[in-house]
Amino acid sequence: MPALLILLAAVCFGTTGTALALGPDSASPASAGAVRIVVGGALLAMVVFARRSSRRGAPPRAAARLRVPTVVLVLVGAAAIVAYQPTFFLGTTRAGVAVGTIVALGSAPIFTGLLEWVATRRFPGTVWIVATVVASVGVALLGGALEPGSSRVDPVGIAGSLGAGASYAVYALVAKLLLMRGAHSTWSMGALFGSAAAVSLPIALTTDLSWLARPDGVATAVWLGVVTTGVAYVLFGRGLSDVRASTAATLTLVEPLTAALLGVLILGETLAATAASGIAVVAAGLLVLVVPRRGGAPRRSERVTSRADGF
Template sequence: MRPVLAVLLAAVCFGTTGSARALADVEAGALSVGAARILIGGGLLALVAWLLSRRRSAEPAAAPRGGARRGMPTPLVIALGAAGVVAYQPLFFLGTETNGVAIGTIVALGSAPVLTGVADWALSRRFPGWIWVVATAVATIGVVLLSGITAGSTGSVSGIGLLASLGAGASYAAYTLAGKALLDRGWSSTSTMGVLFGWAAAASLPLLLLSGPSWLVTPEGALLALWLGIVTTTVAYVLFGWGLARLSPATVSTLTLAEPLTATLLGLLVLGETLDATATAGLVVLALGILVLAIPRRRSVSATA
């Protein structure tokens, strides 16, 4: 269960983003906040990876894992993964701003596990398994119910917004699969996350400067940036990478649907939000989908103990 719990804890860290922004009450655009988050968190991940690599420099390099496919050059894998990290947040926010938070979130979060699982299946010939299919379907239904979207309530939907949300899901799949590819080539989880997010941090600096960083000099803005950078990025992706090294990309992507579950619970407990009956049902269904995926993993581990 430890890899499963690591990914779930990472998702809990991700899920604090919205509540942190609401409590900070900082006047900053989503692009600026996202760029600051990656700049701080990615820089710290790169620093952690560098420090650990110095400690391990005298050790022999790990051999590539069995079944690893080396078709794509490593620099290209890193470039694609870092591009996915940088692209995810602006595409996600463009989708939510164009079609609303509900639809944008559904399309982005709902498509990410599916795109990750299908791409991993195509690239590695590893079928994620029927348990993953069922768990992903159930969890996605829970996300839809949680959003409050009902038939006839969506109004007009922008094609550009949908493409942006799908792009966010594809970006998530890109950096997850790139990370797994590096892990399969013998990289450590910290080195993998460090190099992907380190390059993403470098690319985020001009985005932050262009989008207006003045909010960072306020006490609230500085605290928000540190929380998002340290907790929701550095700590979260150390856990995410450790779990990814031991689980399939498809499984990891579905487990991270605990992010909207966490965000909703924090909204209820911290921000005083309320849920109607449909959203409450969605909360239960989403939790059930995650449990469907997590419980068999626990049984398989205990069976081999």
């Protein structure tokens, strides 16, 4: 089930902030983000290389009428991936793992829906609007459930998280556009993250990488690269093949739930009683998207397989 794959990917995403918090203090957001993409992107690129003889793993053949070359889409998506890392880690570092992740992922569905509407000229749909509004209310309740003093809400951190949400929207939409051109999900993720890895390597080398000399630093890098990037985006890409980018972004609101629970259970962050209400409301919003409509037939708006108009 495509939705389940995206939900599993979101759980992997949700461990990112906690992994950084448990790592060495010297691992800066810029350094950790660059290393994450270098490791994860290299892994995804290796998967594509291993599948190079497979017809399904071949690059997409863009129709002549498409105005934006595939290589341009890949570069735009890769740039957004690179931008996401430092902005996301800035948010979780300055505003706390729970709040930083909630703001980043809570804003992502809105950014994604708007960008998808502009790019594909297809309205995301009433069901998506209802689900996103309900889930966003739950995210707001969850974010407001932090007890005073449990996490320092920093304006710079919030701005970083919003930047991460916008960056996420861009590369999620680019991935969907590549799939709409006939690319296999593994190729799409490998092309995007492999390109991002090539850009991130020199960035990583300009940062303090001394934290990688420590056992906990190596463990952090492996977890960030393999679990939260490699495994997560293979799952995400396969799920994205059969749902709209806006729907996928809303489903990934499981990530802030995961981050909030890990923040409480592992990092000792405090959540007020209203957190349970927030979790329940987010779950209700996601169910609107996951539960099939009467008759069990997939919604036409969810199975977007045609080319994006003008792309």
